[in-house]
Amino acid sequence: MSTACEALVACVLRDSRLLDVINRPRRDDFLDPWLGTVFAAICGLVDSGLVVDVITVDESLQADFNTASCLKELGDLCINSVAISNHVTWYADAVRDEGMRRKIVQAATRLSALADEPGANSQTLLAEADRLLSRLHERGKSDDLIGGKELMKRFLAEFDARHGRGGGISGLPTGFPKLDAMTGGLGAGQLWVIAGATAMGKTTLGLGMCGTNLRTGRSVLLSSLEMSDADTMAKFVAGSFGIPLSAYRAGLLQDTETFSRLTAATGETSDWRIGATFRASTIPLLRQAVRAHRRQADGLDLVMVDYLQLMSDDRYRGDKVREVGEISRQLKLLALDEGVPVIALAQLNRSVASGPDKRPFAHHLRDSGNVEQDADVILMPYRDEYYYPDSPHKGLAELLLRKNRMGDVGMITARFLGDLSRFEPFDFNPNVAMDEVRKPARHSVAQGF
Known part of the structure; x- marks a missing residue:
């Protein structure tokens, strides 16, 4: 393998333009540390737009890598190597492959x-x-790197696929046609953040989106660190089959209709492609659950995490902002790696309740870190009656689209059925709603804060 390492360095030392046609190995992929350092120096010069020859590389090694002058060694490598430039991609791949195999051995040794x-x-x-x-x-x-021709080819393929759907949404449905029209649905590789105050309905909203896709045969993984398995299923059953949560809490089947619905739920949910984990408190554990569910359910279409701030990363213990920021970044990478949308629920900080208008914005995310940057969509449910018990909009909700990477932001209106753990599309004039909600004479003192 040292032959491939030497051949690769000799080739790019003679003609640094060859770096543009290879997958560059990393410095530690080289079996010989010195060759890895020389290669890193050459890459640094090229990336800085500087000339590459034995003199400039030697100067870079001394200035940037604190090595002694090695003009003779560089000259010998450049002149004496029998490397053929036409084989440079093979040399690079061989170095990368050997480096990866060493890393696998090191990982196995550590375990x-x-x-x-x-x-x-x-x-x-x-x-x-x-x-x-x-x-x-x-x-x-x-x-x-993907060239312009290939990028355009992929764009046209996606455009053609969307045209073939008759202009329909490109992602998974949310259960809210207007929201789907604004966002294109839950897109593959996207991170959706649903954020709200405690008991505002963010879990209900997220589970409703999951239920919408489960009922059409799609595969969903739920990771919950907040609710038990039975409570989670109670919300699913309430939202999908109309069995009140109050009946579950009391343990009573109030009438024959409720019993019939429970029977129907038992039969239908047995065919759902749902998986649930209640201990995936770290990204590695979540990835492990994702792989397991993909195997067991023969595929994966959607992941939901409840909720973001309950996950942890020991590397940032004591620094919650950095910890949450890293977790949100990893959730976005998970979505991209798996090619599925990830819904992450998130809490708000208490400052949202301090102003006269208590509708949340993205900056109200608790310990937000990089969440605002990582998220493709930020959706925030707001129910006026949560703060104002005598609100004229009891049972109504506003789904505030605060970030939409692929379109406009705005508001979607809905009806909230708490005992049925359900949000439903419901149209009313947003302008009138905003005027009515803001009339202070109709409101009592805010509760709970």
Whole structure:
């Protein structure tokens, strides 16, 4: 393999333009550290728009990598190597492959050492294995640039697919036609953040979107760190089959109609392609659950996380803003890697209740970190009666689209049925609604804050 390392460095030292036609290995992919350092120096010069020859590379090695002068070694490598420039892509791939295999061996060695430690926990080991494999998977991906011709080809293919659907949405349905029209639906690779105050209905809204897709045969994974398995299913059943949550809480079947609906729910949900995990508190554990569900359900269409701030990353313990920011970034990468939309629920900070207008904005996200940047869509349910019990809009809700990467922001109106854990599309004049809600004489003192 050292032959491939030497050949690659010799080729790009002679003609640095060859860097444009290869997948560049990383510095630590080279078996010989010195060759890896030389290659890194050449790449640095090219990326800075500077000339590459044995003199400039030697100067870069001394200035940027604190090495001694090695003009003779560089000259010998450039002159004596029998490397053929036409084979440069093979040399680069060989170096990358060998580097990856060494990383796999190192990961296996680390896991073996951890497993031999006294008191080793199998779940901790599985999480560490998943983390290491995820890092290797990311490292092993091709970083080829996509040329303009290929980009246009992909764009036209997607455009043609959308035309074939008759202008319909490109993503999964949300259950709200107006929201679908504004966003294109839950798009593959997108991160949707549904954020709201406690008990505002964000879980209900997210589960409703999941239910909309489960009922049409799609595969959904739910990761909940807030509710039990039975409570989660109670919300699903209430929203999808009209069985009141009050009946579940009391343990009573109030009438024959409720019993009939429960019977129907039992039969229909047995065919749902749903998976649920209640312990995926870290990204590696969530990725592990995603892979398991994809295998068991023969595919995956949608992931929902309830909720973002309850997840953790030990690397940022004590710095919640950075921790949440890293988790949101990883959720976006998860969506891209799996090619599915990810819905992440999120809490708001208490400042949202301090102003006269309590409708939330993106900056009200708690410990927001990079959430605003990572999210493709930010949707915030607002129910006026939550703050004002005598609101003229009892049972009505505004779904505030605060960020929409592929379109306009705005508001979608809905009806909220709390005991049935359901939001339903409901049209009313937004301008009138805004005027009515803002009439202070119709409101009582805000509650709970």
